[in-house]
Amino acid sequence: MPEMEAVKPLLAQFKDERANLIPILQEIQAAFSYLPEEALRRVARKLHVPVTDVYQVATFYRCFSLKPRGRHLVQVCLGTACHVRGGDLVLERTQTETGAGLSGTSPDLEFTVEPVRCLGCCGLAPVMRVDRDTFAHLDQAKVRGIVNRYHPRRKPATVDKIAASPEKVRS
Amino acid sequence: MVHITMNGLAVEAECGSSLLEVARFYNFPIPTLCHEDGLNSYGACRLCLVExxxxxxxxxxAACGYRVEEGMKVRTNSMRVQRARRLLLELYVATCPQSKRIQDLASEYGVRQCRYQPVDGQPGAPWDPKANCIQCGLCVRICAEQMMAGAIGFSGRGKSRHVARPFGMTSEQCRQCGACLYACPVCELRCQASTAESLLCNGCLNFSPVCFQSYSDAMCFLEPCHTCELSGPFRHEVGIKVHALHDAGQKVAPSTGELK
Known part of the structure; x- marks a missing residue:
């Protein structure tokens, strides 16, 4: 597999110690935006642990994914404050706008949409985070502008741009 | 050697041994579901609670993981312990009403009602490895520690935690030795008597002398258990199913009494 060549230098940075399992997985996740099966097998061979142990860790943490993920991670908050102010409607609209639907990842692998419990800024509810940018005081109308901003082949519509621009918080 | 008081009795225990080992040595019965000699103690089932x-x-x-300390006072069967154990067993019965080992323990430790909904909704439903698993980790540990294979492990977390093979495929390390089936406390023997009205079997209590007492260690390893034989509404169906499995050349758990 050609893509597995990219794993080799990643693995070479680390010593063959079990303690390095999670850092290695994080590197792979960052490089591929998911954990390919073959990569996990290589990690297990390198660290001399059963594949089961690697699989167990990979399925335990939410930051790891065994399925390919989109280029941008969209996290829509469904915590209490966001829920009260309509976070679920924002989530629904985000899923349709990105094309991710209920499966979580859009077919063009641009976006992965996932609900999260709380982003820790309840005063700005409802909140959504795209990669490292946080968008506050959302409503359904603002979603399209935000999504288009990150989509490489879509021009953000002027109206939406204004709607989406006011409160963008760097986190 | 350390000196401890166990159920009011002054006893000696070896340094570093667990409370469970000491209690078993002095013949105080403590029920467990996740403990097996020769495997690391895990503390998952919490049935070995002592005060x-x-x-x-x-x-x-949890007695299986707690080391003895000098001057410790231990009660293995106080009211508090009994209450906690009964509650646990009630939950276990609801999780896996088909397990004969759990039903036997429930009878022995005085569980006379089950107030919880069964996990899969149907007590007579076929055994479902995912829903009826009590997550004692015995299969995982015996595979890793005794068989030196590590072919199965837990996957996911919280509600979706379950025993799985990596990537859903039989691992190269698996030698199909069957140790995981041997160790499993819920899939070995099936209780046939739990019904929709009552998840509990409690059948051993109807015999005189009471079944589990006269067969102490072996519990009611009457094979098959009289209660299952007499009142098992699913017994007939299970029989047919097993023959079908045999015909299809599939392996059946070697330790499953009725399934032989």
Whole structure:
């Protein structure tokens, strides 16, 4: 597999110690935006642990994914404050706008949409985070502008741009 | 050697041994589901709860993982322990009403009602490895520690935690030795008597002398258990199913009494 060549230098940075399992997985996740099966097998061979142990860790943490993920991670908050102010409607609209639907990842692998419990800024509810940018005081109308901003082949519509621009918080 | 008081009896114990080992040595019965000699203690089932300390400072600890300390006061069967055990067993019965081992323990430790909904909704439903698993980790540990294979492990977390093979494929390390089936406390023997009205079997209590007492260690390893034989509404169906499996050349758990 050609893509597995990219794993080799990643693995070479680390010593063959079990303690390095999670850092290695994080590197792979960052490089591929998911954990390919073959990569996990290589990690297990390198660290001399059963594949089961690697699989167990990979399925335990939410930051790891065994399925390919989109280029941008969209996290829509469904915590209490966001829920009260309509976070679920924002989530629904985000899923349709990105094309991710209920499966979580859009077919063009641009976006992965996932609900999260709380982003820790309840005063700005409802909140959504795209990669490292946080968008506050959302409503359904603002979603399209935000999504288009990150989509490489879509021009953000002027109206939406204004709607989406006011409160963008760097986190 | 350390000196401890167990159920009011002054006893000696070896340094570093667990409370469970000491209690078993002095013949105080403590039920467990996740403990097996030769495997690391895991503390998953919590059935081995004992009370340590005195008065308001007493607390419940899992005996399998708690090391003895000098001057410790242990009660293995206080009211508090009994209550906690009954509650646990009630939950276990609801999780896996088909397990004969759990039903036997429930009878022995005085569980006479089950207030919880069964996990899969149907007590007579076929055994479902995912829904009826009590997550004792015995299969995982025996595979890793005794068979030196590590072919199965837990996957996911919280509600979706379950025993799985990596990537859903039989691992190269698996030698199909069957140790995981041997170790499993819920899939070995099936209780046929739990019904929709009552998840509990409690069948051993109808015999005189009471079944589990006269067969102490072996519990009611009457194979098959009289209760299952007489009142098992699913017995017939299970029989047919097993023959079908045999015909299809599939392996059946070697330790499953009725399934032989």
């Amino acid at each position: 340590i300390g005195e008065g308001p400072k007493s607390k419940l600890v």
